[in-house]
Amino acid sequence: MAYEERNVWAGLIVSIIAITVYVVVVLQQADGGPLVEVDWVPIMLWTIGAGIVVTIAVSIVWGIVSGAKDPDGVGKSDQRDRDIAHMSTRVGQAFLVIAGLGVIVLCAFQADWFWIAHTMFFGFALSSVVGGVASVIAYRHGLV
Numbered sequence: 001m002a003y004e005e006r007n008v009w010a011g012l013i014v015s016i017i018a019i020t021v022y023v024v025v026v027l028q029q030a031d032g033g034p035l036v037e038v039d040w041v042p043i044m045l046w047t048i049g050a051g052i053v054v055t056i057a058v059s060i061v062w063g064i065v066s067g068a069k070d071p072d073g074v075g076k077s078d079q080r081d082r083d084i085a086h087m088s089t090r091v092g093q094a095f096l097v098i099a100g101l102g103v104i105v106l107c108a109f110q111a112d113w114f115w116i117a118h119t120m121f122f123g124f125a126l127s128s129v130v131g132g133v134a135s136v137i138a139y140r141h142g143l144v
Contacts, residue, residue: 092131099123
């Protein structure tokens, strides 16, 4: 598995776990009450920060293990890797645009901060996951 593909997998796995943990913690904090009353800011910030740190750690550890098996292939990327990264970035950005438009609409209707922040948060999350899935598919089946 190429260096870039390992990093994509690490980000994809950690993103899915982090999003799931975030949703579970917020729902537990709500305890059947209104979601807008949950103190979501620290939970969201910790989830984002932990997701970044864990993704980096997983990438490093996975790289060390892979490097021990194939020292010549560590950190190498080629034009195909750059093309896949470019394609997955475009795919992911589409979801950021949709989330941004959703935020504008929610602001226009003066929605609660909870809904505005979560629209953007899940837009970033969806962008990360869909972009990662697009990359994995491209690595496995090629770019069309």
